[in-house]
Amino acid sequence: MLILIGGGVRCGKSAYAMSRARVLGTRRVFVATAEALDGEMAERIERHVRERGSDFRTVEAPRDLVEKVEAIVDADVVVIDCVTLWLTNLLLRGDLEAAILGQVDRLAAALRAKPFHALLVTNEVGLGVVPDTALGRVFRDLCGRAHQALARPADEIYFGALGTLIRLRPAPLAVLTPAETNS
Secondary structure, eight states: OEEEEEESTTSSHHHHHHHHHHHHOSSEEEEEOOOOOSHHHHHHHHHHHHHHGGGSEEEEOSSOHHHHHHHOOSOSEEEEEOHHHHHHHHHHHTOOHHHHHHHHHHHHHHHHHSSSEEEEEEEOOOSSOOOSSHHHHHHHHHHHHHHHHHHTTOSEEEEEETTEEEEEESSSOEEOOHHHHOO
8 A cells, every 4th residue: 555645844744654554564664764964953863763663664765765665675564754855855966857756756666566555754845935946946846746646656645734634535535533643
């Protein structure tokens, strides 16, 4: 099963993904795309590692996400957190939008071919004002296109806003209660 979980910052996406992964299997892998480029980010990553506990094996994949996913063989469930950081890393490395979207397509195909459940966490960045820089606009558009490509093969899609997760797929739409997002 491929599950896409997107939405705003601090709406409960990651917590839901971790909770859902604990239900979907006992051999769990957490694929991290963040890098500790400063002290604050290093503290944030360390806090997330502590919160995950020892029931997830962590794989670091800030740029080589597709290759790392393809190499996973001993998992029931994989959480990728987060797609937007991965896209950022590729864009800031200088990869062109077309090449990045090719990587997104490869990721979707790899996840569909794997025998494990996959939960992808991502941030919706296209609901605000038009960014005032060219890089900001490229990033916003890239994320939108990547989300479309990942949503097409997804079995389930959730959107988070205002601390609430809404199931968009499969129909019917449903609002998850706080207990459902934490269990």
